[in-house]
Amino acid sequence: MMDSITQKAGIIAAAAFGAVLVSSAGFSVVSAQGLPEGFKKGDLAPEPSAEMIEAGKRVYFTKCVWCHGVDGAGDGPGADRLWPRPRNFNQGTFKIRHTASGELPLFDAKKPVAGQNDLFETVTHGLPGSAMPPWEGILSEEQRLQVLSFVTTQLVKDRKFTDKQSETQTVLQLADLKPKPATDESKKRGSELIVEKKCVECHGMEGRGDGNAFNLKDDWGFSIQPANWHKCWNFRGSRQDPYNVGNIFRTFSTGVNGTPMPSFADNTSVDERWDIANFVNSLCERDPLGNPLPIDPLTDKPKINFVIPSDQFEGEIPAEIEHEAWQKAPKRYVAMGGQITHKPRNFVNRIDDIWVRSLYNDKSIVYLIEWDDRTKSVAEGKLPWAPTQVNIDIKEQAPKTGEEESIAANQNKYDVYNDAIGIETAVKWKELPAPIKPRYLFGSNEQFPVDIVKWEADGSLRAFKGTGWDKDFEERDNYEESMKLLKSEWKNGRWYVMIQRPVGNKKDQDYDEDTFFEVGQYIPTVFFAWDGHNGDAGRKMAVSAFFYTFMNPPVPQETYIYPVVIAVGVVLLEGWVLTRRANRKKGKTL
Amino acid sequence: MKALMSLGALIGVAGILLLGGMVFDIVPSTTVRLVEGYMPIQMIVEVACYVVGFAGLSYILNAMGMAIPRFWQGIGFWVFFLMYLKFRVYPPIPFSVRAMYGTVALVTVFMWISANEEDWKKFKQPIMNVLDAQTGANRLLRYAYLVLIPILVGGFSFNAMMPKSEEPIELRTVHPAPPASTKVHGKTYVLQTSQNPYRVNPEGKYDQEFSNANIVEQSMGRLMKPNANPWDDKNQGYLKYVREGGEIFFQNCHFCHGDNLNGRGLHAFAFNPIPANFTDPGTIAQLQETFIFWRVSKGGIGLPNEGFPWASVMPPWEQHLTVDEIWKVILFEYWHTGYYPRTWD
Numbered sequence: 038m039m040d041s042i043t044q045k046a047g048i049i050a051a052a053a054f055g056a057v058l059v060s061s062a063g064f065s066v067v068s069a070q071g072l073p074e075g076f077k078k079g080d081l082a083p084e085p086s087a088e089m090i091e092a093g094k095r096v097y098f099t100k101c102v103w104c105h106g107v108d109g110a111g112d113g114p115g116a117d118r119l120w121p122r123p124r125n126f127n128q129g130t131f132k133i134r135h136t137a138s139g140e141l142p143l144f145d146a147k148k149p150v151a152g153q154n155d156l157f158e159t160v161t162h163g164l165p166g167s168a169m170p171p172w173e174g175i176l177s178e179e180q181r182l183q184v185l186s187f188v189t190t191q192l193v194k195d196r197k198f199t200d201k202q203s204e205t206q207t208v209l210q211l212a213d214l215k216p217k218p219a220t221d222e223s224k225k226r227g228s229e230l231i232v233e234k235k236c237v238e239c240h241g242m243e244g245r246g247d248g249n250a251f252n253l254k255d256d257w258g259f260s261i262q263p264a265n266w267h268k269c270w271n272f273r274g275s276r277q278d279p280y281n282v283g284n285i286f287r288t289f290s291t292g293v294n295g296t297p298m299p300s301f302a303d304n305t306s307v308d309e310r311w312d313i314a315n316f317v318n319s320l321c322e323r324d325p326l327g328n329p330l331p332i333d334p335l336t337d338k339p340k341i342n343f344v345i346p347s348d349q350f351e352g353e354i355p356a357e358i359e360h361e362a363w364q365k366a367p368k369r370y371v372a373m374g375g376q377i378t379h380k381p382r383n384f385v386n387r388i389d390d391i392w393v394r395s396l397y398n399d400k401s402i403v404y405l406i407e408w409d410d411r412t413k414s415v416a417e418g419k420l421p422w423a424p425t426q427v428n429i430d431i432k433e434q435a436p437k438t439g440e441e442e443s444i445a446a447n448q449n450k451y452d453v454y455n456d457a458i459g460i461e462t463a464v465k466w467k468e469l470p471a472p473i474k475p476r477y478l479f480g481s482n483e484q485f486p487v488d489i490v491k492w493e494a495d496g497s498l499r500a501f502k503g504t505g506w507d508k509d510f511e512e513r514d515n516y517e518e519s520m521k522l523l524k525s526e527w528k529n530g531r532w533y534v535m536i537q538r539p540v541g542n543k544k545d546q547d548y549d550e551d552t553f554f555e556v557g558q559y560i561p562t563v564f565f566a567w568d569g570h571n572g573d574a575g576r577k578m579a580v581s582a583f584f585y586t587f588m589n590p591p592v593p594q595e596t597y598i599y600p601v602v603i604a605v606g607v608v609l610l611e612g613w614v615l616t617r618r619a620n621r622k623k624g625k626t627l
Numbered sequence: 628m629k630a631l632m633s634l635g636a637l638i639g640v641a642g643i644l645l646l647g648g649m650v651f652d653i654v655p656s657t658t659v660r661l662v663e664g665y666m667p668i669q670m671i672v673e674v675a676c677y678v679v680g681f682a683g684l685s686y687i688l689n690a691m692g693m694a695i696p697r698f699w700q701g702i703g704f705w706v707f708f709l710m711y712l713k714f715r716v717y718p719p720i721p722f723s724v725r726a727m728y729g730t731v732a733l734v735t736v737f738m739w740i741s742a743n744e745e746d747w748k749k750f751k752q753p754i755m756n757v758l759d760a761q762t763g764a765n766r767l768l769r770y771a772y773l774v775l776i777p778i779l780v781g782g783f784s785f786n787a788m789m790p791k792s793e794e795p796i797e798l799r800t801v802h803p804a805p806p807a808s809t810k811v812h813g814k815t816y817v818l819q820t821s822q823n824p825y826r827v828n829p830e831g832k833y834d835q836e837f838s839n840a841n842i843v844e845q846s847m848g849r850l851m852k853p854n855a856n857p858w859d860d861k862n863q864g865y866l867k868y869v870r871e872g873g874e875i876f877f878q879n880c881h882f883c884h885g886d887n888l889n890g891r892g893l894h895a896f897a898f899n900p901i902p903a904n905f906t907d908p909g910t911i912a913q914l915q916e917t918f919i920f921w922r923v924s925k926g927g928i929g930l931p932n933e934g935f936p937w938a939s940v941m942p943p944w945e946q947h948l949t950v951d952e953i954w955k956v957i958l959f960e961y962w963h964t965g966y967y968p969r970t971w972d
Contacts, residue, residue: 098858099843099851099963100887103877107858115877168886168893174660175887180848334718336896343899344792374897377882378926378942384882389897436878559795582899587792596788604781611773618758 072207073302075214075290075310076137079206084199085146085186093187096180101188104168109192117438120385121167122259122445126188129196130256130295133159133274137207138292138300141198146186149178152212156185158276165279165337166271209290209302216282217311219319227316230309234301239263241411244320247530250411251449251570256295257440260448263298265409265530268390269321270338277337280321280329285314322370330370338390339370345562347395347402347588354396354403356523356535363405366394371564373579379506381433385444386579387411388566391458397588402554403523403537406458406564413527414456414569415494422575424491424499425510429575451572456494456527458534459565459578461487461503462552462586466561488552490520492534494569498522500538502550506576513550540588557590629690635683642680646707649714656717662847670716677707697749701740708732802914803933809921811945811953818917819971823954825872826916829863835970838865838958845965849906857962865958872959875952879944888963900938905964912966919957919968924950 072078085093097105104123106113111125124131134142134155142155149157160181163171172181189198196204217223231237231244241247244266255261264272269279274288289310292300301310322330322339330339346367355362371393375386391408422429434444463469464486489501489510500517501510523535539546541553554560564581567573648654661669681704688694695703709732712725741747760766808817828834841855851857857870877886883902885892890904905911911919921929927939944953961968 095850095853095856096848098856099849102858103873103881104886113877114874115881118878168881170886170891172887174662175848175889177847180850333896335891335901338896341896341899343794346792372897374894375882377894378940380946382947386894436875557790580897582897585792585794589792590790592790596785596790599788600781600785603784604777607777607780608773611776615758622759 073137073290073300075209075211075307076207076302077210079136079143079208081199081201081204081206082143082145082148085182085190089146089183089186090190091187092180093183093185094191096176096184097187100172100176101184105192109188109194112440114437115168117440117443118384118434118436119168119443120259120445120448121261122257122440122443123168125257126192127194128256128295129193129198131156131159132293132295133164133288134291134294135209135211135287136291137205137209137302139294140206141196141204143206143208144185144189144198146182149182156189157181160185162275162277163337164273165275165277166273171277171337209287211283211287214286214307214311216286217308217315219282219315223312224316224319226309227312227314230305230313231316234305234313236313239297240266241530243267243529243531244317245409245411245530247409247411253297255297259445261296262411265411266317266320267322267409269318270332271389279332279337280318282311282314282318285317286310289313289317325368338372341372341582342369343582344559344585344587345369345371345393345395347397347586349589349591350396350398352398354398354401354523354537358405358524358533358535362396363394366396366405369393369584371581371584373564373566373581376565376576376578376580379576381431381575381577383571383573383577383579384434385448385571386566387568387571388579391564391566391581393564393584395586397540397554397556400539401521401537402540402586402588403535404460405524405533405535407531407533408458408566409531410456410527410568411530412568412570413494413532414453416454416569420454420574424493424497425501425512427509427575428507431572431575431577433577449570451570454569454572454574455567456532456569457491457565457567457573457578458532458536459489459491459567460536461489461563461565462554463561464488464502464550464552465548466552467555467558486550488550490536490538491565492522492525492536494525494527496522496525498536514547516547516551519545554586554588556588559585559587562586632683632686632690635679636687637680637683638676639680639682639684642677643707646710646715650710656715661717666716673715674708674711677711681707696753697740697746698753701736701750705729705732705736801909802918803931805918805921806931809924811920811924812950814950816917816920818915818921821917821920823916823920823958823968824951825865825868825954825958827864827868829865831864834865838962839967841865841869842962842967843965849963849965868955869959869962872952872955872957873963875948875956876959876963879947880956883941888960898940902941905960905966908966911960911964911968914969915971916957916961916968919960920953923953923957 102113104113104115104119105111105126106116106123109126111123113123116123129141131142134140135152136142136155142159143153144156145154148154151158159169160176161171161173163169176184198204231240237244237248239246239248239253240263246263246265248263250262251260253261253263269275272279272284272288273293274284275281276284278284288298289305290300290302292298292302301313305313324330332338333340346369348362348366350362357363369392371391373386373389373391375383377384388408388410391406394405396403396405434447435442440446469485483504487503489503490498491501492498498517498520500513500520502513503510519539521537523537525534526532539551540555541551543553546553552560562584564584566579567577568579571577573579645654649656685695685700709725709729712720712728740750756762757765757768757772760769805818807819808815810816822833824833826833826835826838828837841852843849843851855866856862857866857873859866862870876884881892882894883892883898884890884905885895885902888905889907890902892902895901903910922941924943924945926941926943928943930939948956
């Protein structure tokens with residue numbers, strides 16, 4: 038009811054003043070006071086006290102200066118190796134807000150209230166996907182307010198938080214807007230709206246952030262990527278509550294200042310915004326039952342299970358992901374970090390997770406690996422090095438370069454190589470003395486090498502032997518013939534690669550070079566991923582921690598027999614206890 | 628006495644309500660934060676408050692003629708403790724540790740209820756009643772137990788025997804014994820006698836007292852002392868090097884060890900175990916600077932076998948940094964966490 042009134046009012050107002058804001062919806066939704074629906078005028082907060090500012094300076098120079106710099110220009114010692122680059126406070130441009138597009142965020146040094154103090158929430162919860170950590174539990178509430186008092190008054194230089202002449206506050210009333218239930222109907226409407234509102238142009242057809250992936254720049258000219266809707270834990274505005282639809286509603290309503298993400302408040306109704314938010318929220322990865330993934334409170338990313346179970350499959354393993362066996366196979370989240378151990382270190386890894394499933398039969402084991410990569414990268418022409426070469430001429434980002442040569446500025450200047458994925462398993466993993474595991478990058482030494490299977494986007498599937506992080510790979514004789522690439526496809530920002538390799542046996546395979554996969558055993562497994570558009574090649578890549586491949590054995594018969602035996606035993610024991618008690622009582626009464 | 632006990636009872640009720648709120652996720656368990664480093668003390672104090680509260684509650688109920696039997700008191704307290712560990716403590720502690728604490732708590736409860744013959748009898752009474760099955764309700768209960776226990780035990784053993792793919796447990800030594808000396812960039816450093824060349828006063832002399840006086844304050848936030856800002860251009864000696872060390876830290880180390888040196892850096896989520904937390908009193912606060920020097924220079928690969936080298940991907944930093952840079956980073960780490968390195972004397 039209210040909605041329709043405001044909508045009508047909006048149409049009348051828009052028509053009367055001729056202030057038609059162009060939108061693909063055809064009309065703008067503006068309330069009678071000229072404010073977008075769901076917004077109200079707010080007051081500027083009073084200036085923080087001088088004591089707060091002074092105390093905040095102390096916090097700033099202990100904790101923040103290292104990235105944000107002495108003048109708050111986002112140019113501290115850590116800045117040049119970071120992407121996204123630390124925020125330059127000077128312009129007063131802040132991303133996550135409850136205020137209308139272009140306005141300063143909410144900040145009141147006396148009001149640390151969720152939903153009413155944007156900067157306080159940013160410091161409290163951090164900005165996931167960037168180097169900004171949550172400061173809750175490290176800095177007290179008071180200290181967080183103090184440091185913000187310092188930043189907003191001393192380091193924001195081009196604007197003034199208290200200047201009534203130039204600043205306004207038009208505040209999204211998120212607390213008063215009841216979220217619309219995420220019904221199928223609402224999500225369906227949302228899925229149509231994201232096309233109509235052209236969200237997909239940047240965020241991609243499946244919302245993996247792959248549209249327009251390399252042409253977007255922020256206000257400072259640094260390359261910027263559209264959010265991947267399937268990884269809500271990486272949303273900057275997720276506030277450590279990634280599956281909360283309100284976050285998406287807020288970002289969509291207010292836009293992200295300093296980036297190409299506009300506010301859609303003027304050309305969508307609140308109702309439409311909820312539909313879109315519900316749809317976007319529904320895309321975030323969930324478990325097979327549709328529940329949100331459990332988030333690890335230590336890392337604010339999905340919890341990791343380090344065992345990759347492989348189910349048994351009778352006969353030829355299917356190459357179609359739609360096949361029932363693949364649909365039933367448990368899917369594991371494999372977190373990927375930059376390879377920052379050996380030169381050239383990869384400080385910015387664009388692939389931060391892969392999803393792995395596995396099936397096996399009596400001859401082979403198949404890994405189905407899926408990962409989001411905004412760009413399909415295939416190197417043009419022949420690569421300047423052999424596939425076995427690891428020690429290649431790739432430079433790592435220098436520590437101090439200034440803005441122009443920083444990692445953020447370099448993002449779309451890299452030579453493009455092949456996207457690739459690697460699976461490393463230990464050879465002779467059973468014979469390793471307990472503390473030794475050849476689970477360093479590419480093997481530890483000659484005695485305990487590793488078996489590496491590497492797929493590249495040019496369609497090649499190769500097998501190598503690795504004997505140490507600083508040694509080039511060694512070719513394997515004939516092994517590649519026994520492997521098979523069942524699938525490799527890039528679609529809407531996601532790779533689907535299915536690799537089949539032999540489980541190994543002493544008759545046909547080389548025990549010294551080949552990992553034997555044994556049923557019911559934990560086989561140390563590491564994954565590598567290369568993003569060609571990130572200039573990834575050789576050791577510049579993303580790596581996982583040490584996972585285990587575990588081929589689920591068929592259930593042994595004893596499992597059904599012993600519990601029955603035990604239960605019968607317990608019944609006998611019960612009989613004995615009762616008889617004893619009864620006898621004793623008899624003895625007493627007698 | 629009565630007033631005191633009523634107060635206790637009030638605490639007890641409030642405490643139970645709070646815990647209940649946490650169990651059902653109404654009150655977030657982060658309402659009162661357990662601060663790293665002070666966690667054990669905080670927990671002991673809290674549990675002590677609960678015990679006082681329960682004592683008061685039990686007294687009041689007794690006075691009102693609604694005494695809770697010893698049997699239920701014992702079980703109730705044990706259940707309370709398990710719930711406390713599971714729902715109150717944040718960040719959450721793993722099940723294996725909770726099981727250990729739970730066992731200790733069970734033993735404690737047994738000691739409490741069997742402290743004297745009278746109490747023990749009271750505790751045993753309900754069990755005996757069921758065994759003897761004098762009343763109808765007890766007889767029903769006895770039959771229920773007779774049937775349920777074998778089913779449960781059978782079920783559990785079936786579950787335990789089903790092939791599982793749980794992560795194998797691998798224990799590792801956090802601080803393995805260091806070697807007597809280490810060779811970095813061609814020079815041998817004897818761990819017993821080496822010193823951080825940058826722990827110096829403005830005159831350039833090694834000065835532990837001077838540096839200790841200028842580290843951050845060991846309180847919430849661990850902020851720098853008001854007149855000891857490493858970013859002050861006039862600094863000479865210790866604080867100047869702290870700043871240089873900080874620059875190196877934020878160009879190389881924070882990716883894993885985090886902006887607050889708590890092991891939760893940008894890439895930390897991908898590692899297992901996650902990188903070392905220097906703000907934890909169990910890490911650098913327990914070690915000598917020379918140990919850290921060896922550990923940083925040689926990285927995970929340089930660990931002896933008992934340190935499970937594969938469980939640390941820390942690079943041998945000698946490949947990336949000079950000796951001077953390594954010493955400065957170490958200086959910064961102690962400054963930023965507010966800990967004193969251990970010394971040999």
